[in-house]
Amino acid sequence: MADHLLIRAAFRQPVERTPVWMMRQAGRFLPEYRAVREKADFLTMCKTPELAAEVSLQPLEAVDVDAVIFFSDILTMLEPMGLELTFGEGEGPRFPDPIRTSADIDRLSVVDPADGLAFVGDALHLCRERIAGRVPLLGFTGAPYTLATYAVEGCTGKNFNHIKRWYYREPETLRRLLEKIADQVTVYLNYQIENGAQAVQLFDTWAGALSPEDYREIAAPYTRQVIDGLHRDGVPVILYINGGGHHLDTMATLGADVLSLDWRTDMAEAKRKYGATHCLQGNLDPCALYGTEARIRQEVQRVLDAAGKVGHIFNLGHGMLPDIPVENARCFVRAVKELGVHG
């Protein structure tokens, strides 16, 4: 189905309308999501294909987005490698036994996703079945540097002291961890593609905290390794770094089809610099959805004007916020669908 709006836009082919979806669209802003979440904890939802598929489809029904992203977490794939993962109530992800030494790296292994992550394949199949061709299904995971950051810090760190100390004192050992994780990311994304993902997004959540030099040195090579290893016939690769505007020059060299911009990045400037080679995704400030209908439409128009008609997938510049009224999300999607029609 290479003729979905989003897939064509990703390859910079002509589209009659700019496609739109929202990062974290299967989330707490939807009452029907909260209803499921009341009955099951976050990891149980990820690991139960029926529940994962149910919440994945909710934004398609509720908000009429142009893509479904399967419900999961960027960190899910680390667990079968040998890293126990917990999500306490009201706190972020936690690895009780983080990776801090060379010996810790040895205890991680690259596994066949069909063994440890079969629930993902099952969820993807269920999603495809229920979408029934209306929109494409997106797969995703964390990029190697971000996964390594979580594995090393053990939780969401403020300054990333542990991984950066490692990088500044013993970069070669850290590289061994990144290579191993990159191998797992590669087989995991290929598994998602084999099981129905029609585009894949790499989230490099923490790479924005790196200087441009350090990103080039310690993060970018492993993202490139992953992208080089994907069997992606007709499957576009989207690369997103929150707060990563200063990495775009490097991101543009890694083989991704789509550069996903956060809201702090100037879309018009990015279009000038990368529009001839890449589709751009983004980049409305999620907080703009707090606005009045008139303000939301004005902000949508501003992004559309900057991004142009070809090679743009409309999205928020970061994940959907839990306290946005559903009606405002609908207003946002409607605005893109009305204002983003190309003659």
Added chain:
Amino acid sequence: MADHLLIRAAFRQPVERTPVWMMRQAGRFLPEYRAVREKADFLTMCKTPELAAEVSLQPLEAVDVDAVIFFSDILTMLEPMGLELTFGEGEGPRFPDPIRTSADIDRLSVVDPADGLAFVGDALHLCRERIAGRVPLLGFTGAPYTLATYAVEGCTGKNFNHIKRWYYREPETLRRLLEKIADQVTVYLNYQIENGAQAVQLFDTWAGALSPEDYREIAAPYTRQVIDGLHRDGVPVILYINGGGHHLDTMATLGADVLSLDWRTDMAEAKRKYGATHCLQGNLDPCALYGTEARIRQEVQRVLDAAGKVGHIFNLGHGMLPDIPVENARCFVRAVKELGVHG
């Protein structure tokens, strides 16, 4: 004393050596700071001129930096305006009664710092006396947008929901708050200058979370209002935004003498774009100080090469981290003093 290295560098005059200091240099990484902190809570330290002066001078003695910044907090000045401020143990600043409505704005008033903030004037005088001309004394406060963010959110928010909702729904009311705060910032910094500050730095901590458009609209005008109102004969103004690389074009139009870069900003590129009109401050990743001595020297050399010999004040790209060994901080300052000598 316009011939201090730092003051000359700030005005892009020739210097025989690049000056160096560290944001949050009077902080927990120093055992002598922790000793004082054990006896007094944070706000008591700020409000007791003897204690504030004592810890302000510590990094001069311990690490031999080229400037003293008086010990205080970017938020101190909001309290006499009518906003109670608390610092709980182990948590950040908190305003129990935040500003959320137009009526809340009415209850704030612009006050004479000689009344509500006399402890700052006293601390500055004590600092100048004890520095005895060795290095310049820096004053500082938060920039209006950041102060407004704290006042509205009530604490360090993750997504800045409240202030952004306000901005996207009722920008004109929010502007009234920003104007009032900008008036207070102006008189407060002038008060610091009258009482001995030889350079002043505006910290716009949270402005990095704004898109370029929103920064131009809702933050930059109030920073400009402050800078326009300063009596700054020979007193350079330094403007710092953490994660503000995407705002530099706008920051360069606000009248500051020095643009302070965080570590994610490319120093060489900033030098090319703004070096003819501005001194640049920064911008080593604070985490680089975890490194080996060889690595620290290599990183210092890299920044020196990018920044050139004129119009550069060496600094970290963000505040000093509490768990950096003092010896590493000394190694950093020594490296700048050795490698930053200009023939």
